[in-house]
Amino acid sequence: MRRPHLIAGLLVVAFAAAAVWGERPSPADGRIEYRPGAWFSPDFPLHGTVKLLTPPVAEMGSRHRIRIEYTVGDLGAKPGESIEVWKHFTSDVEELQDTDASEPAFFGVETSAAGVEIDTVIYPNDVQRNEHPVFPYRKCAGLIVRNGELKQGDKVYFDIGGAKGVRMQFYAENLFNLRIAFTQPEEKKVLGYGGDAYMKIIGGPLAKLKVKAPAVVGQREPFDVEVVPTDAWNSLAKDYQNLELVMESDAVGSSELRFDPDLLHYVAENVVATGEGVARITVRTADGRVQGVSNPIWISRTPGQRIYFGDLHQHTYLSDGRGVPIELYLLARQIGLLDFGALTPHQTGLQATGPYLAIEQKYVKDFWPQLIEGVKTMKGWKGFTPILGYEYSVGTQAGGHHNVIYADDEAPTTMDLEPESWRAPVGEMMKILRRTGKRAMVIPHIGGGPPDWQHETDPRLERLFEIASVHGVFEESFQKHLESGQRLGATASADNHTVSWGYANPGLIYTMTNPLTGVYADSNDREDLWASMLDRRTYGVTGNSRMLLDFSVNGEPMGGDLPRYKADSAKIRAKVSGEAPILRIDLLKNNQVVHSLHPGRDSGSSLVRIAWSDNDYQRRANTSMARGEIRADAGRLVLKRYLNQDNSFESVSQDGARVVFYNATTSNDRDGVLVDISQAQGDALTLRRDDPLWGVHEVRIPLAELRRNGSFRTSAPAPAEVKDGYIEKMGVPLQFTVEAELVSPAAPLDVEYDFEQREAMQPGDYYYLRVEQLDLVQAWSSPVWAN
Structure with missing residues (x-):
């Protein structure tokens, strides 16, 4: 039986704002058919x-x-x-x-x-x-x-x-x-x-204030501060309107926060920084009940390139995701506070479900005009830069999953040129992509089909790598791609399948919240962003964090290539400003750690951060929920904080003298706790995890070694029956890892790092930086290579 298609009238809404942007009506004032x-x-x-x-x-x-x-x-x-x-x-x-x-x-x-x-x-x-x-x-x-x-x-x-x-x-x-x-x-x-x-x-009741300021500003240069009232899980709070907010900072002048009906949040205009250095802005409700702190702001007299944050991997209703393009772009700007973003629906068959009930328009190319229209409609709105794209999804043997993004508002898909080649190997797809005559980029990532570093590539197109997503952290795969000779910059994006673009709660099955990509660029215009992404002036950061990271080798910034005459030794300079204290900075050369800095470590402290995870790629959170405990041989542990809780169904709590947990820590999603061990007695702490697939792991953390070295790390192999073909292909051991580190209550938020390695660099050598905050948020710079 065929009948008229119904969409509930309540789900087609008109936003209240009537602002006009340029000569075009504001997209926030339009009607959306969800x-x-x-x-x-x-x-x-x-x-x-x-x-x-x-x-x-x-x-x-x-x-x-x-x-x-x-x-x-x-x-x-x-x-x-x-x-x-x-x-x-x-x-x-x-x-x-x-x-x-x-x-x-x-x-x-x-x-x-x-x-x-x-x-x-x-x-x-x-x-x-x-x-x-x-x-x-x-x-x-x-x-x-x-x-x-x-x-x-x-x-x-x-x-x-x-x-x-x-x-x-x-x-x-x-x-x-x-x-x-x-x-x-x-x-x-x-x-x-x-x-x-x-x-x-x-959304639920107001629980947090998400505060965003520009990452880099000039001294006495006016800028805006934006504040989104959110619930406990980062959706727009149900009581987001009619709030009285107060802005405080020693480094910038205050300005009145006013509600913007287009953005659905609060904006303070013409804020000015008076001095140089690093600033953070606190915003609180007038009653002091809720407050938030902005991302760090680098202030200088003559700032160079700015840092913009975005997400290059968001799914839509067109494949296995949620949301229509305009809806998603609006949410990315209004709630996610993104500077740029790419919608990337799968190129594969779209169907109601099941192979026999496919709807008539089967492939993303059939809806390509809708995606193009979304890019044109949102271009420049409230400073947002949309990027046209899709996900090319094939199995690992054919090259694996890669996102395709374009520099222009309009471009044909590879399926437009070769309709029968919609499942061609990635190398063949890139040849077709070159024939479009449009500027394009291809970004491998871990998804349903992890990327193969041995596939035929085109370095003019394959410039970046997605190192983290809601699926987990995949530095091992990034390293295999680098080891193969590919020169790929680091990015991190959500691969999100809900509508919460830029602020994703991972939902039922994914293990991590929304990562972000930082791009050094002259402006947020797409041309400038594109030029910087092509130059690999990018870094990836987990935890929906706007950590600031600068990294150079012999003056060459991240993503660059050193000429031979500048590669006799390696002078490393880095600057990091976190949203939480910086605990570790690792310098890697050719994928090996050659130097580490531990600015937050304190061997005399009674505060210990304990973190754990396994590296079983592509396991889902709902299938890997493990119960466990952390206890001392005698005495008591005192839980101070749960670190890196991604999912609503994860938990950590005090249970008598021990700490108990129930969480998913697979695909390198490191969860952890901050505990006080001043009342602990005996020789060791014990962490026990009972995983539905991996079984029981019990790890002892010797207190004497922990206090002597300030840290402890150990790994245990997966049970013999647990297999991961992609991990095996990379030659990486499948293992469960536990780390413990004594941390200072006064660990710094801002760190400058200088290091020199005197041995000459060989052609093809590369360095990159990995940074970790106390809250387990991580960031990775793009490498610098020696030619």
């Missing part, structure tokens, strides 16, 4: 009607009862067949239960069909995905017909949450949908769809 991932086109055959019976707006992280009425259409359900409720695969809505209606997250089903007997079924959150035809959705729950048959006109009532409600996802979303699907469970086959129930998820 669409879910794997959306149903108007002529898609839906079977029946879906009606939401409960309020359509829910607060993130709150408990909400959802009741859905489904009227069966021409596709009924016979014995053994199922009608299921699905959510997007990244949504961390609480797992349901069907055993106790008096408890939260209850799932119940009723039907008007006389004589039909049904059973309920629950699907857990702790699987990477259900069978393939369900992706990019995830089964929540459903009914299975035991006796009788559901026929056209019968009504089915789904109760999701019960009287106490289901806990909603921990991030805001303009269009949250629950999909009604018909399946044959035994055959793992999707039979058809009933439609979607639409809701809106809003």
Whole structure:
């Protein structure tokens, strides 16, 4: 049965602002037609009607009862067949239960069909995905017909949450949908769809102030400070308006913060820095209840290039992500505070789900005009620079996943030139890309198909590497690419599949929050950004941090090539300003650490930072949640802080004399704690992790060695049955690593680093810098090479 396609009217909204930008209307003043991932086109055959019976707006992280009425259409359900409720695969809505209606997250089903007997079924959150035809959705729950048959006109009532409600996802979303699907469970086959129930998820109460200032300013040069009121998980707070905010700093003059209805946050204009050095700006609510501190600001009399922060890897509803282009660009600027960004939907087939139910417009190239329009519409709005792009996704043997970005507003995709080559090896794709005649760049990254450093490449196109994303940290792969002779600069971007671009809560399956790419450029104009990215004047940083990092070898800045006459020795200069204290700076030559600086280490301190992770690439957070504890032989550990909590379902707490944790620390996602060991007794601390795949690791941290050296590090191999083909291909041991370091309560936020290695550099040698903050945020400079 074909019927008119419905999009709930409440989901097409007009923003209140009426500002005019240049001769064009503000995109924030326009109307947006929101669409879910794997959306149903108007002529898609839906079977029946879906009606939401409960309020359509829910607060993130709150408990909400959802009741859905489904009227069966021409596709009924016979014995053994199922009608299921699905959510997007990244949504961390609480797992349901069907055993106790008096408890939260209850799932119940009723039907008007006389004589039909049904059973309920629950699907857990702790699987990477259900069978393939369900992706990019995830089964929540459903009914299975035991006796009788559901026929056209019968009504089915789904109760999701019960009287106490289901806990909603921990991030805001303009269009949250629950999909009604018909399946044959035994055959793992999707039979058809009933439609979607639409809701809106809003942010929670005000918990934080996100403060952004320019990274580099001139002395007495006016600049803006922007403040986003957020909830605990970085979505726009529900009570974001009518706030009285106060700005404080010893280094800059104060200015009034006023609400900008286009940006949906507060802006102080014409702020001026009076002196040189490093500044940070504190903003608090007038009652002092909530405050935030800006990124560091480098102030100089004659500043050179500025640093701009952005994200070159965001998915959309066009493939397995969420959000339409204008919506995502607005959120990136309004809430993510990004300077630039690239939308990168997969080039592969877009389908409602399942190989037999593909919608008519199958590939990103069919929607390319929509992406181009988004770039043109957002170009320059409130200083934001959009970048046209897509993700070229093939398996590792064909070269692996690479993002393709363009310098211009318009450009053809490789599929436009070669429609039959949409799965060509990466080397062949680059040849086609050159034929477009447009300036383009190709960025390898770890995703569904990790990149192969041995593929045919084109150094004119392949200039950068994505070293970190919501998937984890992949420095080993970066190093293999460098070792192969490729000269790639460092970037870090989200690979985000929710709408929270630039501020991503990783949702259910990913292990880390939104990384960012820093670019040294003359301006935020795309031409200047492009020139700098081509020159590899970039660095990557995790944790949604705007850490400032400068690095040079013999005066050659990051990304550069030293001529032979300047390579007799290596004089390293670096400057780092963090959003948290700087704990370690590592200088690497040809992938090996040749010198380290530990500005935050204090062997006499009683504060110890303990961090742990494994390097099993591409495991997902929901499949790798491990329980564990940290304890002393005798006495007591006192938990001071949980470090690097990425997911809402992760936790660390004090449990008597010990500290207990429940978190995901895979794909080099290092979580940790800051603990006080002044009451610890005995010879050692013990960290025990019980991982669902890796089993139990128990590591002893000798207190005498820790106090003597100020640090301790050890690794243990993965169990023999745990395999990772990509890790093996790189020749890297698969291991679980624990680090402990005694840290000073007065560890510095700003560090200058000078070091000289006197031995002559050989052609092809390269240096790069790795920096780590106390909170486990890391940054990597692009290398400098010797020619």
